[in-house]
Amino acid sequence: MRLLIAILALPLCAQPIYDILIRNGHVIDPANGRDARMDVVITGNKIVRVAENLPAAHAREVIDAGQFYVTPGLIDIHTHVDAQGAQLNVNPDHNCLPSGVTTAVDAGSSGHKNFEHFKRLVIDRSQTRVLAFLNIVGAGMYGAVEQDVFEMDPDAAAAMIRKYPGIIVGIKTAHFKPPGWDAVDRAVKAGTLANVPVMVDFHPMEKYPELVLERMRPGDIDTHFYGRLTPQLDANKKMQPYILAARKRGVLFDVGHGSGSFWFRIAVPAIQQGFLPDTISTDLHKSSIMLPRANMITTMSKFLNIGMTLQQVIERSTIRPAKAIRRSDIGTLSEGAIADVALIALDRGKFAYLDSGHGKLIGDRRLRCALTIRNGKVVWDEQGLSLTDVSRAGPYSNFK
Numbered sequence: 001m002r003l004l005i006a007i008l009a010l011p012l013c014a015q016p017i018y019d020i021l022i023r024n025g026h027v028i029d030p031a032n033g034r035d036a037r038m039d040v041v042i043t044g045n046k047i048v049r050v051a052e053n054l055p056a057a058h059a060r061e062v063i064d065a066g067q068f069y070v071t072p073g074l075i076d077i078h079t080h081v082d083a084q085g086a087q088l089n090v091n092p093d094h095n096c097l098p099s100g101v102t103t104a105v106d107a108g109s110s111g112h113k114n115f116e117h118f119k120r121l122v123i124d125r126s127q128t129r130v131l132a133f134l135n136i137v138g139a140g141m142y143g144a145v146e147q148d149v150f151e152m153d154p155d156a157a158a159a160m161i162r163k164y165p166g167i168i169v170g171i172k173t174a175h176f177k178p179p180g181w182d183a184v185d186r187a188v189k190a191g192t193l194a195n196v197p198v199m200v201d202f203h204p205m206e207k208y209p210e211l212v213l214e215r216m217r218p219g220d221i222d223t224h225f226y227g228r229l230t231p232q233l234d235a236n237k238k239m240q241p242y243i244l245a246a247r248k249r250g251v252l253f254d255v256g257h258g259s260g261s262f263w264f265r266i267a268v269p270a271i272q273q274g275f276l277p278d279t280i281s282t283d284l285h286k287s288s289i290m291l292p293r294a295n296m297i298t299t300m301s302k303f304l305n306i307g308m309t310l311q312q313v314i315e316r317s318t319i320r321p322a323k324a325i326r327r328s329d330i331g332t333l334s335e336g337a338i339a340d341v342a343l344i345a346l347d348r349g350k351f352a353y354l355d356s357g358h359g360k361l362i363g364d365r366r367l368r369c370a371l372t373i374r375n376g377k378v379v380w381d382e383q384g385l386s387l388t389d390v391s392r393a394g395p396y397s398n399f400k
């Protein structure tokens, strides 16, 4: 009888019960306070276990992560994405997944008039999880009517946000030129009606304290924080006290690197004075991905080289942005979460980084995304970590 049980049990034990085992990586998962060598197990599209020394025999596929940091899929909360080659926007999959970004939040490409078109063409067709800040302008950035206050309808915007909870995660106001608070106030009104945060890209130099101390609400997000149009430092390069007061009342400060909004001459003194960003983001678009190289992994590398720890950088690219957009279900390796994972290499050497102008900074570390898993599937694998050496691969066909 004992022999029979042993025989019956054998094939069961040998059955793979996990789809992917990411073995022996240095897991940094700030949402769960993890910062140690561990294994991460995926079954289907879910994280099912994170622990030490899990049995490889139970996995269909083992990825050796001994040389890498294993983090939740990164979240970039300021992007401009499109699958149709719009004037400014870039393809989310091509520009996010190779950076380890599994969630890209489009910052105001569409408004209430054209969000559903944007959803059909971009959100529904991308492997990247694309979410959106709805532009307070009805036609978003496509309509060339960003200065027209009559295009800003808080009720219509709030109704569209309520129709897509968790997909439209906030409201955006940007590039408003006339004096006055119409754009900000209407965006805040829509945000209040729909109970979502507002991302603000509006930098009235002399009135900036009023913006962050009075007009914006706790939880609203000021983007382009290290830009030269944001009066964050005084003449002696000291942080302005009102910025600290704004942070204290709960306003969030986001990077939004872009082609014009990240300057080493501002970011370095701010970081040295301990003013870290609440969230790291790229303002990814056709210009920013070129000379300043404002993709996510390079932007994170810049902050690593100007004084932030790797743990701080990862936290501000995962659970902090998730909380800012009130999606704490992502940016985490919690058991039961959707399996979005990045394997990140930390290269040492001499690396040049560009800011949004003519500034260059030489650093000694570079982050590089080696592999990205989105929704349980390997979607980026720079080094073939999930593949078999050709000498042992047998007959095989193409990826699709």
Ligand SMILES: [Zn+2]
Pocket: 078, 079, 080, 107, 258, 283
């Ligand atoms: Zn932008």
